[in-house]
Amino acid sequence: MGRPNPPRTTFVIASRDRAGELASVVTRLLDTTDCPIIVVDNDSRDDSVATVNRLAVRAAGRVRQVELDSNLGAVGRNAGVAAATTPYVAFCDDDSWWQPDAPAIAEQTFDAHPGVGLLAARTIVLPRDEEDDFSRMLADSPLGHPPHLPGPAILGFMSCAAIVRKTAFEQAGGFCDILHFRGEEMLLAVDMAALGWDLCYVPALVAMHQPSQVRATTAAQAARVLRNDVLTTWLRRPARHCLRATGTLLTATLRDAEHARAAGEAVTRLPAVLRRRRRLPDRVERALEALEAV
Template identity: 70%
Template sequence: MYSPTDVSFVIATRNRAAELATVVARLLDTTRCPIVVVDNGSTDDTAVVMSRMADRSANRLRLMTLADNQGAVGRNVGVAACDTPYVAFCDDDSWWTPDSPEIGADLFERHPSVGLLAARTIVWPRRRQDPFSAMLADSPLGRRPGLPGPSILGFMSCAAMVRKAAFEEAGGFSDLLHFRGEEQLLALDMAALGWDLCYCPQLTAVHQPSSVRATAAAQAARVLRNDVLTTWLRRPIRRCVNAGGRLLAASLRDRDHARAAAEVLVRLPAVLAQRRRLPHAVEEAVALLETA
């Protein structure tokens, strides 16, 4: 039976104190779940604001401060600090509907092979469904009997719940990727270990994109960089060559992609050291998604 102690919220944040405070206040007011905030070396007043909120939270809010910006790895730190079997990720500009933790915990309990649940995402202020949700709902991988939704190999962190044991077995988010598109590698590694990942529209996450963010060009370059790194970490050599070629071509267009290409080269020795091919069934599933 579900209880509020079965699901924790984990939020990795940096330099968005005001927006973070709004999200945390909403979660405190609408749920009974514990909350772990990991501050990725903010230089604003994030730590002060969160410390004050923690003092008034009846021990529901815990702040963890990192000396520098570790990107998505901050979520790993948060998950490790959780005492609950399940974790729902938020960003400092996203939150969950009040009934989602209970629904998620129940689905995990009834489906022990499921390691990750991806939610339907609603984008504020227009309150429209994120197009990515429709893509997950129509996953070419289909829905296998006994699972709570279509099988997937991708998700958005701000709309994902994980089984803590599965997340940690897969190693969490990679320190090679830092941030943007970091979800793909984790999805592949969880699937390679035999965990099921499913899209479940019964769960709802809400995203109100922050005004404090990198330029669209910088974000696109980071996503492509991490796609190349993920490909080199897990995919066949022909896929690696194709991915590298795409980044090389993009690097000739603008400085953001040129910087991304240089960052790939710096990380290449570590990538090669950590390279391991996906199991045949997972590679086939990835190829199916690419051609669909």
């Protein structure tokens, strides 16, 4: 706080039915940063909207709420980005937040690297106060650390630990409505890369994540991730990858009812997938295959 120049980063939080946790995150961001905050409410049934409205009244114009009339999942973030007036957007979930210096670090990094569209942060998981395993994977990215980038090149990220250049995000179409939620990041990553944007991991950026107690079962979450992996593959990858991913999902249907439900959801979405299917540039496909070979 107290920066000589006004912030050029907006926090965007998409939330549903987690009023208490959401209020804690918004309050923390208000207390520790000077950035504007946009909360996108995914048709909550609790008192989330009223809670954010109360915070907004006390926040001197720093908090804005976008109320959706249906649950759009990850696509809710697109509405938040559209409403942002700053060049950069830091995503939060209602159970995650950023270290106070993250916006300034991201702004300086984006300014110095105009070809970078997304920065992935190091994520610390609470209450055990340990680095997330995915952060270590990003740090050791097989794509290496090209000299023109501020960190290792990547083709994956966690939404709650990513800061985007607004123009790059919108040029790539944001998060896809076919996927809804869970594992939605990969499609956006490859679409940004296909447009020529660089994505990289910057460990100096730190996001904090204290997983909510209000969430779907582990099996349901895993099933949705696998469903979206299959759909993403069908949307962008060669046929051999599509067949392999589909086989993995069909095998998983034997595991539990959640995976069987996810397979059914994937089938119902295939017509929309086929209408929007397009192959990635060879350079992006080669990068994906390099990641998969590890």
